[in-house]
Amino acid sequence: MSYFNFDNRKVYYKIKGRGTPLLLLHGNTVSSKMFSQIIRKYAKEFQVILLDFPGHGKSDRLTEFEIDFWFYNSKVAYALINELKLENTCVIGTSGGALVAINLALEHPEKVKYLIADSFEGEYPLPSYISSIENDRERDKKKILAKLIWYFCHGTDWKKIIDLDTKVNIEFSKTGKSFFHKSISDLNVPTLLTGSMEDEYCDYLDKIYGSLQEQNKDLKIHLFEKGSHPAIISNKEKFLYLIMAEIKNAL
Numbered sequence: 001m002s003y004f005n006f007d008n009r010k011v012y013y014k015i016k017g018r019g020t021p022l023l024l025l026h027g028n029t030v031s032s033k034m035f036s037q038i039i040r041k042y043a044k045e046f047q048v049i050l051l052d053f054p055g056h057g058k059s060d061r062l063t064e065f066e067i068d069f070w071f072y073n074s075k076v077a078y079a080l081i082n083e084l085k086l087e088n089t090c091v092i093g094t095s096g097g098a099l100v101a102i103n104l105a106l107e108h109p110e111k112v113k114y115l116i117a118d119s120f121e122g123e124y125p126l127p128s129y130i131s132s133i134e135n136d137r138e139r140d141k142k143k144i145l146a147k148l149i150w151y152f153c154h155g156t157d158w159k160k161i162i163d164l165d166t167k168v169n170i171e172f173s174k175t176g177k178s179f180f181h182k183s184i185s186d187l188n189v190p191t192l193l194t195g196s197m198e199d200e201y202c203d204y205l206d207k208i209y210g211s212l213q214e215q216n217k218d219l220k221i222h223l224f225e226k227g228s229h230p231a232i233i234s235n236k237e238k239f240l241y242l243i244m245a246e247i248k249n250a251l
Contacts, residue, residue, distance in 0.1 A: 001014075002014060002015070003059075004079065004083045006054065006075075006076050009059070009060035010060045011051070011052065011053075011059045011060070011076060011079075011080070012051070012058035013049060013050060013051045013052070013080055014049070014050040015047065015048070015049050015084075016039060016043040016047075016048045017042070017044065017046055017048050018047050019046050019047050020046050020047065020088070020113075020247065020251060021046070021047050021049060021084075021086045021087075021088070021090065022046035022047065022049065022090045022091075022247075023051065023081070023086075023092070024042075024048060024051075024092050024093075024094075025051065025073075025077060025091065025092065025093035025100050025101050026052070026053070026056070026095075027094050027095025027096045027097050027230060028069075028096035028165050028169070029150065029153075029161065029165050030056070030149070030153045031052045031053075031057025031058070031154060032050035032051060032052050032057055033153045034149075034153065035050060037233070037236070038232070038233065038240070041240055042240065049080070049084065049086075049089075051076070051077060051080055053076060054073075055161065055164065056153070056154065056161060057154060062164070064164065064167075065164045065167070065168040066168070067168060067172055068172070069096075069168045070099035070100050070179050071103050071181055074101075074103035074104040074107060077091075077100060077101075077104050078104055078108050078111065081108075081111050086111070088113040089112060089113060090112075090114040090115075090247050090250075091104060091105065091112050091115050091116070092116040092118065092232065093115075093118065093120075094118040094119055094230040094231075094232045094233075095118070095119050095120060095229065096120070098117035098118050098119065098120035099117075099179045099180075101115055101116075102115070102117050102179075102180060102184075102187065103180055103181065105187060105189040105191070106180055106186060107181070107182070109187075109189050113190075113247075113250060114189070114190050114191075114192075114246065114247050114250040114251075115187075115189050115190065115191040115192070116192045116194060116243055116246070117191065117193050118193075118195060118230055118231050118232050118239075119196065119199055119201075119202060119205075119230035119231050120202065121201070121202050121208065122202075122208040122211070122212065123178045123180060123184065123211075123212065124177075124178055124179065125169065125172065126202070126203070128203060129169075129202075130169060130170060130173045133166055134166060137162055137166050141159065141162065183215065184212050184215045184216050184219075185216050187218075187219070190218075190220075191216075191220065192219075192220045192221070192242075192243070192246055193209045193213075193219055193221045194221075194222050194223070194231050194239065194242070195230075195231050196225075196227035196228065196229070196230075196231045196234055196235060197223050197224065197225055198225075198226055198228060199227075199230075199231070200229055202229065205223060220246075224238065224239075
């Protein structure tokens with residue numbers, strides 16, 4: 001297993017395949033294992049880099065998550081890119097990982113060749129999501145499928161990770177701040193926003209993405225009619241073909 005050091009902690013990463021570097025950033029509550037069912041096909045086309053955020057998966061654990069979780073983990077991703085001396089890196093972030101990816105591209109555009117931000121809630125926390133997150137998480141902890149996914153991603157201490165994530169979502173929402181430290185209008189990396197119209201967590205993705213596009217006319221949007229959260233998994237075949245074409249045109 002491969003690790004690098006960030007803030008005096010070991011952070012896990014994995015590289016699979018050859019070709020154009022493609023960094024995959026996982027969502028909140030999960031780890032890079034969320035990509036297990038798609039990694040083989042992606043590795044046929046790209047040099048795929050997987051990363052477990054600190055406190056997740058095979059990375060060292062944290063007693064608390066940073067309140068500015070998504071900006072903090074963009075610094076982790078940037079550190080990995082430098083560690084591996086990557087150039088012209090394409091980045092796919094999904095769900096919370098999309099927020100991380102956008103922060104990365106805003107802060108370090110010279111490192112990102114193309115950005116795909118998938119299935120995310122926009123610039124600010126969704127009130128509908130935050131208002132029910134505690135009850136929803138407690139309910140999900142009792143569901144067999146959710147427990148299996150979280151155990152698969154993290155191991156026996158998965159409950160602690162879910163609780164830390166719930167807390168950081170609530171605490172960040174209280175700040176009233178944007179997920180991003182710079183305006184989306186400053187994003188000058190070629191960017192595609194993706195998602196599914198049936199996403200159960202992000203209501204009205206067309207309106208959310210549309211409002212971002214109003215701030216930055218260069219943003220492209222592709223919404224799948226069907227599929228659950230996130231689109232990269234629920235529309236895995238169509239998603240791969242889509243991003244292959246987009247990245248090919250960008251290179």
